[in-house]
Amino acid sequence: MxxxxxxxxxxxxxxxxxxxxxxxxxxxxxxxxxxxxxxxxxxxxxxxxxxxxxxxxxxxxxxxxxxxxxxxxxxxxxxxxxxxxxxLNLDEVWSVALIGFGDLGHALVHYNRFSERRFNIELIFDADPDKIGHVINGIIIQNAEKIEEIIKAKGIKIAILAVPIEVAQTVTDKLVNAGVRAILNYAPITLKNIPQDVKVQTIDPIAHLQKMTYYLG
Amino acid sequence: MxxxxxxxxxxxxxxxxxxxxxxxxxxxxxxxxxxxxxxxxxxxxxxxxxxxxxxxxxxxxxxxxxxxxxxxxxxxxxxxxxxxxxxLNLDEVWSVALIGFGDLGHALVHYNRFSERRFNIELIFDADPDKIGHVINGIIIQNAEKIEEIIKAKGIKIAILAVPIEVAQTVTDKLVNAGVRAILNYAPITLKNIPQDVKVQTIDPIAHLQKMTYYLG
The missing domain is CATH 1.10.10.10 (Winged helix-like DNA-binding domain superfamily/Winged helix DNA-binding domain)
Incomplete structure (x- = not known):
């Protein structure tokens, strides 16, 4: 510097x-x-x-x-x-927890650019009993009830939130409690009760589309 | 007003x-x-x-x-x-063309919020012969070579770009020629040669993550 x-x-x-x-x-x-x-x-x-x-x-x-x-x-x-x-602190490999394994979660796990850029999805959580226990890319899908416990134990700082809008805030509270400090949020809501040292980035494709339709009038 | x-x-x-x-x-x-x-x-x-x-x-x-x-x-x-x-011009239903039917395209087609918010994916294109002709949600996957012809004929103004980075610019040029005026771009590059009356919004999850890791130092 x-x-x-x-x-x-x-x-x-x-x-x-x-x-x-x-x-x-x-x-x-x-x-x-x-x-x-x-x-x-x-x-x-x-x-x-x-x-x-x-x-x-x-x-x-x-x-x-x-x-x-x-x-x-x-x-x-x-x-x-x-x-x-x-x-940007990109010399290290960042471990990432993915919360939600629906269609989007599935696409994210198979998005090679995360690992290419050293964001390694190491944990996957879902609340669906039919999904829990399945192995995806060598990762066991864990019960969403264990989010806090496991993320805290692993010391993971980054989470990708790919859950339905109805549970996004509840899961966020758990992530914050577990020590997560960066949340990439795909639920189309503005997350609340975020401490100052936790960052959130929300990706909402509808908002992007609506910004553009303004100009299509 | x-x-x-x-x-x-x-x-x-x-x-x-x-x-x-x-x-x-x-x-x-x-x-x-x-x-x-x-x-x-x-x-x-x-x-x-x-x-x-x-x-x-x-x-x-x-x-x-x-x-x-x-x-x-x-x-x-x-x-x-x-x-x-x-x-925001959201009283009408907007027809949308999806370009690229990989994991991401698959997730996007199944993302109900597009149709809930009146963005109807009406066309899907892919370059893979194994995918062309398949029917997804009632939509036939069309040959990517026909992008210009079909989009122009249908008068579609909005496209979602979910193709590999290598072909993103070429496809964009075709979309612009076909009369598309709003592109939701998932390829992690800044698209070029965009006329003033065409809008582009790029969604790059890696850029969002990297913005947050800055604060994790």
């Missing part, structure tokens, strides 16, 4: 706006693609063009974390990628 | 910030939940509490479109719901 403040300190103090943090994974995603295409050097202009974001915005976002390129020479793709991974 | 400017005019002129439009579906989602709970009247305070958004923000967002409540008496849930549906 060029300015002498560690990323961890900035994190705790919330010094970097949340919206900036949200763009870092997009920069990383683009750098990985550029690297695959054999590019060794890129620029804020090129990243901006790929992402539909202004180059000034990208430079400003990255400046929160240090100096990653030299004026006029751009960014070394591999170096910047490594730095972003470090900032 | 209280100020005499139609929603359609505002839409074309882009008068309402995109970020405001993005919050309207969340207000609608919350109003539908409140209505289910039997609430007839709500307030910007209550909506804000449900959504973790300030009541001032909600009032400001809604004020772009008119006056929906009286000072001190709050909003009639059913009325505000109806108004938001009208603003």
């Amino acid at each position: 060029a300015d002498g403040t560690s990323a961890a300190t900035k994190r705790q103090e919330g010094q970097v706006p949340d919206i900036v943090i949200g763009r870092l994974p997009l920069y990383l995603r683009t750098l990985i693609l550029l690297e695959k295409e054999g590019k060794e050097v890129t620029s804020s202009q090129e990243l901006g063009k790929q992402l539909g974001i202004s180059s000034a915005q990208i430079r400003k976002d990255l400046s929160h974390f240090g100096e990653f390129g030299k004026q006029g020479t751009g960014y070394a793709v591999s170096y910047l990628k490594g730095q972003l991974k470090e900032i | 209280a100020d005499g400017t139609s929603a359609a005019t505002k839409r074309q002129e882009g008068q309402v910030p995109d970020i405001v439009i993005g919050r309207l579906p969340l207000y609608l989602r919350t109003l539908i939940l409140l209505e289910k709970e039997g609430k007839e009247v709500t307030s910007s305070q209550e909506l804000g509490k449900q959504l973790g958004i300030s009541s001032a923000q909600i009032r400001k967002d809604l004020s772009h479109f008119g006056e929906f409540g009286k000072q001190g008496t709050g909003y009639a849930v059913s009325y505000l719901k109806g108004q938001l549906k009208e603003i």
